[in-house]
Amino acid sequence: MEQANPVAKQKFDFFDFLYKYGTMITIVALIIIFAIANPSFIQTNNIINILRSISIVTIIAIGITISLSVDGFDLSVGSVASLANAIVISMFVWYSQNIFIAILAAVAAALLVGLLNSFMIIKIGIQDMLITLATMFIIQGIALTYTRGATVSQNMVMPDGTFATGIISPIFAKIGQVPWIIIIMLVIVFLVHIFLTYTKHGRYMYVIGGNKEAARLSGIAVDKYKVIAYLLSSMFAAFGGIMLAARVMTAEINAGAPYLMDSVAAAFIGFSVLGAGKPNAFGTFIGAVLIGILQNGLVMMSVPYYAMDIVKGTVLAFALALTYYKLK
Numbered sequence: 001m002e003q004a005n006p007v008a009k010q011k012f013d014f015f016d017f018l019y020k021y022g023t024m025i026t027i028v029a030l031i032i033i034f035a036i037a038n039p040s041f042i043q044t045n046n047i048i049n050i051l052r053s054i055s056i057v058t059i060i061a062i063g064i065t066i067s068l069s070v071d072g073f074d075l076s077v078g079s080v081a082s083l084a085n086a087i088v089i090s091m092f093v094w095y096s097q098n099i100f101i102a103i104l105a106a107v108a109a110a111l112l113v114g115l116l117n118s119f120m121i122i123k124i125g126i127q128d129m130l131i132t133l134a135t136m137f138i139i140q141g142i143a144l145t146y147t148r149g150a151t152v153s154q155n156m157v158m159p160d161g162t163f164a165t166g167i168i169s170p171i172f173a174k175i176g177q178v179p180w181i182i183i184i185m186l187v188i189v190f191l192v193h194i195f196l197t198y199t200k201h202g203r204y205m206y207v208i209g210g211n212k213e214a215a216r217l218s219g220i221a222v223d224k225y226k227v228i229a230y231l232l233s234s235m236f237a238a239f240g241g242i243m244l245a246a247r248v249m250t251a252e253i254n255a256g257a258p259y260l261m262d263s264v265a266a267a268f269i270g271f272s273v274l275g276a277g278k279p280n281a282f283g284t285f286i287g288a289v290l291i292g293i294l295q296n297g298l299v300m301m302s303v304p305y306y307a308m309d310i311v312k313g314t315v316l317a318f319a320l321a322l323t324y325y326k327l328k
Helices: 014-037 044-069 077-093 099-124 128-147 170-175 180-198 200-210 212-217 222-248 259-275 281-300 305-327
Strands: none
Touching (some): 014 259, 014 281, 044 200, 044 259, 044 281, 077 128, 077 259, 099 222, 170 180, 170 222, 180 222, 180 281, 200 212, 200 222
16 A cells, blocks of 8 residues: 655745746846846946845835835935935035034934834824825925025035035045945944844844734734834935935935835835845845846847836836736
8 A cells, every 4th residue: 555655745836936036037038138138237346236226125125125024115215315415415515514414314314214114103193104105295395495496515615605615525425436335335234134033123124023912922013013113214315315416416306205116116026035025134135136127138139218117116016016017
């Protein structure tokens, strides 16, 4: 009599395989396609250019990832980046402050936004997405009012007709240059990955994101960790705005707004990287890499800029469909 095999033969699940490795396969496929279409795509200079282009997106997306870890969602990060961008440049140009004061002022303003968001969510009880959507418009308006709707730059004309005399620190300018902008991005990804994955505080955030009431009954200070999540989200949005300022050396109107969609896409794509099934820093970085490769490759193939959002939106929709298909 044939003895039954104690280990059941597992059936290959295509969707499970696609869920775990689909993003990686897509990246490899895109690299091959773009390299065939234009061999200069895989040159070292272009790879560095891709990494530089995703640095700001990745850092802002890391903030969104942290808010998602506690089952929240921060839509105000783009406006916070714009505000930080305006403040840090104005500290140099308008007030002739040093690099420490300039960066501290930008981060402090962002943390105030994080406190406002967490207060409205925790104490007032407004849904995360709704209040951060409102905050997005409020902060956007504050940034525009602060700059009077003008671009802030060295030697700009002030309202009284004189020229601004402040100088942007050369040390600050290096933050936005290669390799420092890439190194800062990688260090932040690594540190947040360690924080979320290997510290008790990160694990508590995941528990809260999984079941808030169970976390509360387990003795986890749910409200405290939600406050921390929104403070960190705003702080990383500020870092993104500061690095943008260092990269372009000016504060443009709503400079951080275009980074919101890409950052949200990167964070949600990260859910499915290697089957994580939850917001995570490494997955967010891979999601940003995918978006960066798409943008760079489409530009090199002369695809019109107005068609790029269609591609990015399609990729995000696919990632969300795959994620929620697995989680349902």
